[in-house]
Amino acid sequence: MLSCIISDVDEEEETKSWKKLINIAVSGAAGMISNHLLFKLASGEVFGPDQPIALKLLGSERSFQALEGVAMELEDSLFPLLREVIISIDPYEVFQDAEWALLIGAKPRGPGIERAALLDINGQIFAEQGKALNAVASRNVKVMVVGNPCNTNALICLKNASNIPAKNFHALTRLDENRAKCQLALKAGVFYDQVSNVTIWGNHSTTQVPDFLNARINGLPVKEVIKDAKWLEEEFTEKVQKRGGVLIQKWGRSSAASTAVSIVDAIRSLVTPTPEGDWFSSGVYTSGNPYGVAEDIVFSMPCRSKGDGDYELVKDVIFDDYLRKRIKKTEEELLAEKRCVAHLTGEGIAVCDLPEDTMLPGEM
Amino acid sequence: MLSCIISDVDEEEETKSWKKLINIAVSGAAGMISNHLLFKLASGEVFGPDQPIALKLLGSERSFQALEGVAMELEDSLFPLLREVIISIDPYEVFQDAEWALLIGAKPRGPGIERAALLDINGQIFAEQGKALNAVASRNVKVMVVGNPCNTNALICLKNASNIPAKNFHALTRLDENRAKCQLALKAGVFYDQVSNVTIWGNHSTTQVPDFLNARINGLPVKEVIKDAKWLEEEFTEKVQKRGGVLIQKWGRSSAASTAVSIVDAIRSLVTPTPEGDWFSSGVYTSGNPYGVAEDIVFSMPCRSKGDGDYELVKDVIFDDYLRKRIKKTEEELLAEKRCVAHLTGEGIAVCDLPEDTMLPGEM
Numbered sequence: 020m021l022s023c024i025i026s027d028v029d030e031e032e033e034t035k036s037w038k039k040l041i042n043i044a045v046s047g048a049a050g051m052i053s054n055h056l057l058f059k060l061a062s063g064e065v066f067g068p069d070q071p072i073a074l075k076l077l078g079s080e081r082s083f084q085a086l087e088g089v090a091m092e093l094e095d096s097l098f099p100l101l102r103e104v105i106i107s108i109d110p111y112e113v114f115q116d117a118e119w120a121l122l123i124g125a126k127p128r129g130p131g132i133e134r135a136a137l138l139d140i141n142g143q144i145f146a147e148q149g150k151a152l153n154a155v156a157s158r159n160v161k162v163m164v165v166g167n168p169c170n171t172n173a174l175i176c177l178k179n180a181s182n183i184p185a186k187n188f189h190a191l192t193r194l195d196e197n198r199a200k201c202q203l204a205l206k207a208g209v210f211y212d213q214v215s216n217v218t219i220w221g222n223h224s225t226t227q228v229p230d231f232l233n234a235r236i237n238g239l240p241v242k243e244v245i246k247d248a249k250w251l252e253e254e255f256t257e258k259v260q261k262r263g264g265v266l267i268q269k270w271g272r273s274s275a276a277s278t279a280v281s282i283v284d285a286i287r288s289l290v291t292p293t294p295e296g297d298w299f300s301s302g303v304y305t306s307g308n309p310y311g312v313a314e315d316i317v318f319s320m321p322c323r324s325k326g327d328g329d330y331e332l333v334k335d336v337i338f339d340d341y342l343r344k345r346i347k348k349t350e351e352e353l354l355a356e357k358r359c360v361a362h363l364t365g366e367g368i369a370v371c372d373l374p375e376d377t378m379l380p381g382e383m
Numbered sequence: 384m385l386s387c388i389i390s391d392v393d394e395e396e397e398t399k400s401w402k403k404l405i406n407i408a409v410s411g412a413a414g415m416i417s418n419h420l421l422f423k424l425a426s427g428e429v430f431g432p433d434q435p436i437a438l439k440l441l442g443s444e445r446s447f448q449a450l451e452g453v454a455m456e457l458e459d460s461l462f463p464l465l466r467e468v469i470i471s472i473d474p475y476e477v478f479q480d481a482e483w484a485l486l487i488g489a490k491p492r493g494p495g496i497e498r499a500a501l502l503d504i505n506g507q508i509f510a511e512q513g514k515a516l517n518a519v520a521s522r523n524v525k526v527m528v529v530g531n532p533c534n535t536n537a538l539i540c541l542k543n544a545s546n547i548p549a550k551n552f553h554a555l556t557r558l559d560e561n562r563a564k565c566q567l568a569l570k571a572g573v574f575y576d577q578v579s580n581v582t583i584w585g586n587h588s589t590t591q592v593p594d595f596l597n598a599r600i601n602g603l604p605v606k607e608v609i610k611d612a613k614w615l616e617e618e619f620t621e622k623v624q625k626r627g628g629v630l631i632q633k634w635g636r637s638s639a640a641s642t643a644v645s646i647v648d649a650i651r652s653l654v655t656p657t658p659e660g661d662w663f664s665s666g667v668y669t670s671g672n673p674y675g676v677a678e679d680i681v682f683s684m685p686c687r688s689k690g691d692g693d694y695e696l697v698k699d700v701i702f703d704d705y706l707r708k709r710i711k712k713t714e715e716e717l718l719a720e721k722r723c724v725a726h727l728t729g730e731g732i733a734v735c736d737l738p739e740d741t742m743l744p745g746e747m
Contacts (some may be wrong), residue, residue, distance in 0.1 A: 054640055055419065055422070055640075058419070058640050058643075058644065062428065062644075064426065064428060084632075084633045084634070085633060085634050085635065087633050087634075088630050088633035088634025088635075088638075089634070089640075091626070091629070091630055091633065091638075092630065092634075092638050092640050092641040093641075094565050095558070095561050095562050095565055095626065095638070095641040095644075095645075096561065096640075096641050096644040096645075097561050097564055097565060097575045097576075097648075099576050102574075194459070197459050197460065197461050198459050200461055201458050201459055201461060210466075211461045212461075212463050262455070262459065265455070266452050266455055266456065268448075269448045269449060269451050269452035269455065270448070270449050270452025270453070270456075271449065271452075274452075274456050274459070276418055276419075276422050276453075276456050276460075277456040277457075277459040277460050279422075280422065280426075280459075280460040281459075281460075284461075
């Protein structure tokens with residue numbers, strides 16, 4: 020079925036000035052987010068027009084036929100950069116030599132499933148995938164966790180992949196950042212390319228902290244442009260959080276297209292140099308962070324990249340009591356989630372004392 | 384709701400070296416094909432990274448909420464080139480000053496609806512949209528009809544838009560061309576960028592004629608590379624036609640993603656110069672065509688473009704009896720479809736004598 024893509028082009032390649040093929044693994048590949056993302060990856064808009072790629076697609080037994088359909092549609096699209104498509108239900112096969120692993124798949128939350136149960140169910144998937152990455156992926160694989168609860172899933176994944184640097188793991192908070200930029204632009208009456216330096220702090224949940232203290236509009240602190248402090252403190256964050264829920268109501272399904280766009284943004288932020296003076300948000304492993312955030316969790320923070328796939332944390336950010344207090348709350352939640360999955364991170368017996376349900380609307 | 388996009392950036396613009404904004408109208412904007420297509424248009428991959436665009440989205444009353452959701456997701460994606468999004472159920476509003484009209488929306492064929500009835504139902508939609516384009520669109524608007532039966536819908540549309548040149552109307556056969564290239568590459572065991580000069584002749588239906596006589600693999604006639612004449616004559620065309628049906632079986636829905644890719648391909652073929660010696664297929668108005676095809680229908684033929692949005696027909700193609708006979712059959716079908724919609728093209732009373740059902744599997 021796949022031979023229109025998988026053909027003997029290797030000898031041919033050596034005569035061209037293409038970059039070396041890279042393997043990109045995607046889980047949940049038959050789902051709607053992937054249905055957008057895979058075509059973006061294959062078109063070259065993520066890794067560039069001279070970067071041939073192989074897509075390794077991970078599905079489930081249930082979704083296998085749909086996965087075949089996705090592969091056929093990728094074939095029919097004749098993407099010149101897409102040199103190979105493999106579909107499988109075995110993470111050890113899919114992650115073999117992967118240089119990027121985009122972990123989209125997770126069990127969605129059905130009615131009546133509590134967050135603690137979801138943490139356990141999905142945590143087991145990410146523990147297994149961490150082990151598989153550890154065994155077969157490139158030693159420098161970059162892992163982007165999208166399946167929710169993504170911060171703690173990323174923590175579980177990296178704890179099960181001790182041979183891969185923990186800083187290679189990311190939890191996606193870029194859609195939150197994009198939504199925050201959009202809301203700030205809307206309130207200020209400017210086009211959104213004029214909004215910069217927006218950080219999402221903490222967990223991809225309702226405790227997330229979109230930071231308007233450090234954010235800038237036209238280079239000025241947001242508070243100098245948007246003087247409505249009440250809006251910033253009370254409405255802004257809620258608007259960002261509730262966006263997904265409003266979309267579900269309107270659209271009847273979750274926001275797959277804009278999620279896929281934000282995954283593209285997140286990857287491009289790691290493979291292209293960050294514009295001077297700006298930064299981007301990513302949920303990354305807290306190890307020696309300069310903000311006083313608890314160590315050994317996955318926490319969204321402001322990052323910069325030289326474009327080499329790596330990042331460094333931004334140092335010149337400021338805090339006030341309001342921001343500190345809210346960062347504390349999302350930190351506490353992530354520490355509670357961590358206690359809840361101790362059995363999956365090799366840290367003993369799980370104790371689950373999650374205070375309340377903080378799943379984002381639209382992701383339940 | 385849309386002000387994060389629609390903001391007062393016009394003054395700003397004059398200081399930048401952007402191209403002038405173009406209006407792109409899309410019908411069926413809340414559907415799955417559009418859900419892929421709109422994000423491709425907004426990202427710049429169709430019209431280029433320096434071309435700001437406005438998206439004018441046409442939906443129905445039933446789909447209006449979903450359309451609001453689509454617009455919100457476009458906002459959340461922060462596309463720098465997307466300067467305006469308008470949603471409406473009024474074609475006269477949506478097509479105002481449109482330079483491109485991508486007509487995706489059409490009633491899908493429900494169980495028990497005959498092709499003649501579908502021609503009538505959808506024909507009325509395209510007659511109305513033709514009138515609206517005629518009244519308010521740019522005088523040089525390019526119209527791409529995707530909603531099926533697309534050839535005859537395009538004919539109806541152009542007949543109702545007498546102030547717009549008939550050659551500006553296209554019916555999409557690019558997905559068929561892409562699928563044909565994929566199947567030829569598969570059979571020949573080559574990568575698909577080595578397949579060129581593939582024409583789809585005629586109707587976007589099961590009478591379509593994927594042309595292996597003029598097609599080339601590595602610059603050689605296909606018949607010199609694929610010596611299996613039986614496969615070419617008996618299996619190849621069927622494989623192309625049935626691809627959509629197989630995909631529906633696998634995937635549980637129609638192939639929206641690859642259709643959107645083929646729409647992008649079709650537009651890019653008109654706005655970028657065609658590579659030397661190659662051509663692309665598009666369903667276009669037959670007026671003085673060099674192939675002996677009946678005049679005054681919309682027929683897919685080989686085209687070349689200088690990249691100015693216009694095209695010319697390719698002259699140096701060859702025919703044999705097999706190809707002529709099959710072209711005759713798809714021509715007869717289009718003439719029968721035309722008689723069936725005479726009441727919509729201003730040519731009198733419709734007489735419907737469609738011989739058999741030739742809707743493509745996967746589009747019923």
